[in-house]
Amino acid sequence: MGRPTSEAVTRPDGSRTTVVHTDLAVWGHRQTERLMEREDVTAAQARTFLVDKTRLSFSSQHGPQVAYARPDGAIFLWYPGNAVVLQGRWEIRENVTDYMRAGELLRSLKSADVCFQYGANTYNPATAQRGGSFSCMPLRALQLVHREAQAGDVFGLSRRPAPPFVLGREATTLAALKGRAGARPGAAPALGAAR
Numbered sequence: 001m002g003r004p005t006s007e008a009v010t011r012p013d014g015s016r017t018t019v020v021h022t023d024l025a026v027w028g029h030r031q032t033e034r035l036m037e038r039e040d041v042t043a044a045q046a047r048t049f050l051v052d053k054t055r056l057s058f059s060s061q062h063g064p065q066v067a068y069a070r071p072d073g074a075i076f077l078w079y080p081g082n083a084v085v086l087q088g089r090w091e092i093r094e095n096v097t098d099y100m101r102a103g104e105l106l107r108s109l110k111s112a113d114v115c116f117q118y119g120a121n122t123y124n125p126a127t128a129q130r131g132g133s134f135s136c137m138p139l140r141a142l143q144l145v146h147r148e149a150q151a152g153d154v155f156g157l158s159r160r161p162a163p164p165f166v167l168g169r170e171a172t173t174l175a176a177l178k179g180r181a182g183a184r185p186g187a188a189p190a191l192g193a194a195r
Helices: 029-037 043-050 139-145 174-181
Strands: 005-010 016-023 053-059 063-069 074-078 086-101 104-118 135-138 146-151
Touching: 029 104, 043 053, 043 086, 043 104, 043 139, 053 139, 053 174, 104 139, 135 139, 139 146
Parallel strands: 016 086
Antiparallel strands: 005 016, 053 063, 053 146, 063 074, 074 086, 086 104, 104 135
């Protein structure tokens, strides 16, 4: 099989897309069929999933996480055990993989990565890594840990230095968190000191 090559391509809107060329010379008919059935995952789909929503995710590694992503690229994270709201940045990177066989293009497949960056003074206990650089994951992987979302900044995370209370590691729901924070369902809680 030929070595995959990659290049960065500037698209008409000025954004950069990574294109990987993969030679499928050794792939069988079944593998090629599965490739042709896969759907593109675009940057637009990732933005729709992420932007101007309060999302609750859960994994055994991290526990529950609540995040609000503003349209301007800012993100605000309520992380288990933290008495502060972590402020960071988000961006979406779209990749295109060109699948080739004997020099012929079989399929171009788009995938979108969602990337997060928190301050250099932050620490991720699940990965044992310090913040400061972007960490990316495919949208499909992010959707696997996603539990629910509501439009807007439900907990006012973008306007407050501290979350409504220190979040535990047990699974929860947005409704339960709202109830504990003293908010009426569907309403953002009053701003104030952390409890």
